[in-house]
Amino acid sequence: MAGNSDPLTPRAKLAVTAGKAVAAASRAAGRGSGSVIGGRVALRLDPDLLGRLAQNLDVVLVSATNGKTTTTRLIAEALRAAGPVVSNALGANMPAGITSALAGGSDAKFGVIEVDEKYLAGVARDTAPKCIALLNLSRDQLDRAAETRMLAENWREGLAGSKAVVVANCDDPLVVWAASSSPNVIWVAAGQMWKDDAWSCPSCGGVMQRPGDDWFCGECGFRRPTPTWALSGDHVLDPHGSAWPIHLQLPGRANKANAASSAAVAAVFGVPPQVALERMYQVQAVAGRYDVVQFQNRDLRLLLAKNPAGWLETFSLIDPPPTPVILSVNARGADGTDTSWLWDVDYTRLTGHPIFVIGDRKLDLAVRLEVANQHFQVCENLDQAVQMCPPGRIEVIANYTAFQDLRRRVGN
Incomplete structure (x- = not known):
């Protein structure tokens, strides 16, 4: 199959061209990569x-x-x-x-x-x-x-x-x-x-x-x-x-x-x-995951964890205590709006780490950590949480839209 030079039909070429134009316009307007809207237009044609x-x-x-x-x-x-x-x-x-x-x-x-x-x-x-x-x-x-x-x-x-x-x-x-x-x-x-x-x-x-x-x-x-x-x-x-x-x-x-x-x-x-x-x-980082970024004179490692299985794997790779851990959870459309999954995560694995909680659903997470007998502080935002940590490495674990928020804040 590979290598056949089977040209696209005129209609397909038009669809590709239109999709790329829409994607470029979306990028120019600062609305993301444009790949999804460009693809939608192309598939419509x-x-x-x-x-x-x-x-x-x-x-x-x-x-x-x-x-x-x-x-x-x-x-x-x-x-x-x-x-x-x-x-x-x-x-x-x-x-x-x-x-x-x-x-x-x-x-x-x-x-x-x-x-x-x-x-x-x-x-x-x-x-x-x-x-x-x-x-x-x-x-x-x-x-x-x-x-x-x-x-x-x-x-x-x-x-x-x-x-x-x-x-x-x-x-x-x-x-x-x-x-x-x-x-x-x-x-x-x-x-x-x-x-x-x-x-x-x-x-x-x-x-x-x-x-x-x-x-x-x-x-x-x-x-x-x-x-x-x-x-x-x-x-x-x-x-x-x-x-x-x-x-x-x-x-x-x-x-x-x-x-x-x-x-x-x-x-x-x-x-x-x-x-x-x-x-x-x-491969050093994947769409910002595992990146270590400098922010307020600390080294933040950005880790994505979207569901109980992902959190379990992520806990296994963070630096040992007393490395501080910042946890951020949202429940927007792309995350799923049901946060009951937090009760399936074994947060006792964070025992010994200073924990700081941020994100739209920080209070849901705080209740879960309280039940798991963890020591934590609820913070208003990333800046406040980072300022409460000593200089050095901080592990930052976030679910999907919380991770995007973090990347924007640290300029990643």
Whole structure:
């Protein structure tokens, strides 16, 4: 498929041109990158544009509740060893944003595309991907997203019979159930810290047994498949049993897991693990995540955590006490307006850290921290919280729109 010079139809060219013009106008007006509005206009003019733009690309789709933006970046870096890549690197992961990203990559060989979980089946239908990476499924945006098993069912039905090679995390039962309808699956043992969304069997509803790192349903026999790739400490084990060191500037176990899945995807396209993993070292921060910024003579590390699984992983990578921690939570449309998920997060992991609480829903978070017996102070804003911390490193953890607010305030 890649390399065919199948020109776009006149209508598709008009749609691309109009979309770019609208995006440029949006940027000039200071209203963001313009990628979503540009993509919407382009799709209105040519509803089949996404498929047309994808037809000459080797497409990789990446979907998950957590880690998809980072994994998309890692895969894109790895595949650049084999040719030019177009990607929605800033995380506009619904059809309009994806269309806009692909419209900017006329000379690309690979399209590495992050896809919102709810849109995966439709985007896969439109883009005929060569590979689909499925990392995890957990609770997120409780007021809007269907519960996780319904998402898994949507994936399972949408990917049934897909020609794509599916690279899937065998440690997440929901992902395994979703991927099992595909004829060609590569299983990766990427781990799963957050297990609270996978205690019942997605196949029959029975209780999941979890001896050690294994899992199975005692009632219907649904069980963890045998992986051919695995994360093992600081190494990726390939199907031949070779161990390749992971070279990352990104922190934490979750990003090593993302690298393991990314190496398995790169191998589908002939990029060897050593080359793929070395190239991933180029990624220092992803859309501001993990950036360390200077602000009021302190070093703030900006960490995004959108849901219980994400907070759990983030707590595992922050510096030890007494490093101060600033927590910021909003509940705007893009976050989901239901903050009851705060009660699923184990805040006792912050014991010993001075904690400062900001954001639209700081009082919701304060009540939760009080119940968890944590010492904290509620602050009006980031400036006040930072001023209450000693000079040096501060870990700042925020959910989605709170994270955007922080980046604007610190000029990142």
